[in-house]
Amino acid sequence: MGAYLFKRTLSLIITLIVASIVIFIMIEVVPGDPAAFMMGLSDNTEAANAVRTELGLDASAWQRYFTWIFGMTSGDFGISYTYRIPVSELIGQRLLVSVPLTLYSLILSTMIAIPVGIIAASRRGSFVDTVLMGLAQVGVAVPNFWFAIILVLFFSTSLGWFSAGGFLGWDAGFFQGLKALTLPAISLALPQAAILSRIMRSSILDVMDEDYIRTARAKGLSKNQALIDHGLRNAMIPVLTILGLQFSFLLAGGIIIESIFSLPGLGRLVFQSIAQRDLIVVKSIVTLLVFAVVMITFFVDMCYALVDPRLREGAQK
């Protein structure tokens, strides 16, 4: 186990170093200069040069790479070119919106998808199954921004139950915050729930054909009992894999929903930073996302190793 852990950690570090170099180079070659952007249409190269010096943009590429990397390992992500506040603070504020929103929509989508998947699978081929899977098909097909706009028009402009967008921060109260995230979370959850329920259904159907279910049935358990006691846990594995993927996707991928609801989330920050050439923010977020994905994979690998002895032994050979 120790050797396996060491090997995995080493590859984790190498992945991160390679990723940081790739990210840095990609951002270096992007045309456009943050200082010039700040000066807009004004005819003023002198001030743009002063900005460049102020931002430390006139140092060599190597120098900037190492300042960035060593700063990051000690938690210093640098200062945002546009906002002029620490990048870590900026990202921290956004994570306070994006992480809860992601969790909220994942909880909603699981709460819908798992029962729907179970019901559809247990009544395979029935009218209920057809209707549920038909709805799931629609859920996959409906663009979530359109759904979001419909939600706003209905719940905000017509009924006035929710405000049409914005997020006051968690210090305005937990439930206030939750309320502000509800419509966006629903819009994000819909397509995810649709995908998840289809996977849940087919995964259960696969499991129900397994030998151990037949054994359980032979023992005298009803179909539903066999499903709940033995099938469900096994059927959850692909669902969890998809949930993991959805988590990393939603973290920065909710950008359209974020702009519709004017939420200060991570996705909009990345987009805006790219547009304004606030490259230090872009670099940091992308690296952070790579780090998060790599860590999740690392974590999953560790779990595999724990449940599957063959992996550990294989590593020791």
Place this chain on the structure above:
Amino acid sequence: MIRLIIIILSVIFYPNLLSAQNKITIGLQMEPPNLDPTAGAASDIDEVVYGNIFEGLVRIDQYGKIQSGLALSWDISKDGRSYVFHLAEGVKFHDGTDFDAYDVKFSFNRARAKNSTNAKKYIFKPIVMIDVFDSFTIMITLDHARSDFLFNIGLGDAVIVGEESAANNVYNPVGTGPFKFKRWIRGERIELIANDQYWGGAVWLERVTFKFITDPLSAYTAMMAGDIDAFPNYPAPENLFLFEIDPTFDVIVGLTAGETILSTNNKSAPFDNILVRRAMAYAINRQEIIDGAMFGNAVPIGSHFAPDHPYYVDLTALYTQNLTKARALLKEAGYEQGFTASLKLPPPIYARRTGELIAYQLAKIGIDLKIENMEWAQWIDQVLRHKNYDLTIVSHVEPMDIVIYANPNYYFGYDNKDFQKIIDDIDHSNDKAQTEKLYQEAQRKIADDAVNGYLFQLGKYGVWKKNLMGMWRNYPIRANVLRDVYFAEAQ
């Protein structure tokens, strides 16, 4: 008893019944990058802070006129070189420090310093001397008379900042204005509160929130849901009619200082040929563009000057669409078969829509435009800095910016000695009538040379609640000054 309960309940649920509304939420499409108007060119900064947090010696009102600001009055010497400003006394910055003549000196010296990041350093270039007579009297001496100096120091780039707080203004702005900065939830809102100690007297509004809504449709739903009281410049002219039919809103179409032009690279062939540029001018149909791209909500222009300015001359009749003439000019220039050129468009919707119509109109005389859509940073790099373009469409939003045509290195590449002479004369002019004449001459000159295609003045599409009073109708400069804004009592 029952009465008492009803009163208590109504106060809880309808606090507005007791007093006129004193909180306002204003929608803006663009979030400012930082809050220091003296560092960086973003007019988005001025939209939040100008006249609200920061004030200058003079201020520009919604008609573009100069009013007294921190300087209550001023005397200009006969030769037009020296300005003596008499400053307001008892003014405090929001951090409690006192305002005096030394702050003015500090602010101007900071703006013209070598390492200054002020986007309009040129405002301060003519200053040769700043003399503090006493705490509230200051004299500024220029190299020679300048007709535009007083207006320029009314811009956001010349606001007065405190020596103790200047460095932090980017994220914690400290000024002398009627509102104090409270907090900024980046990506979402900026909140201001009334400054109880404001030297200019009490203001109506207690709390001000600027909310940033990028998406035009979300701007609409936020207005309809009542989240926003005012959108001083609503981002989608095509939706204005939805507010016009709604009795709760006022729709005010005003003017900005933004001349929307078909910028032309006067240095690259075939656009270095005046015949080609004139041919293009004859091919353009402004009304068709205004109707198609701006849904009728814009004013045509014939030169690079704001139509609501007193010095404006209407030159829209100089070139009106005449395809025969246009083709004849192209033939004379040797391009009977037409030619192909690129049209690089920045992201704003006005540019993208106008671009398509321009391509359609120029195609009629055989000019085949290849449209390239770009993001701002790319556009600034390629078009503005490296002048690597044929044609582009952009709105020049700075007030009185016809002077940019005098710089041969600006991206138009217009190098004309006669024009430069006119601008130099304006610079030295110390006589109002003469200045006006010169400005008109300047407008005629660039229109006659068809330096760029002059299309329309960008409108300001104000949408706000009917009982909201005192909002700016026009944007002579980008600013939402809230000092005199209030809600009328509900009828």
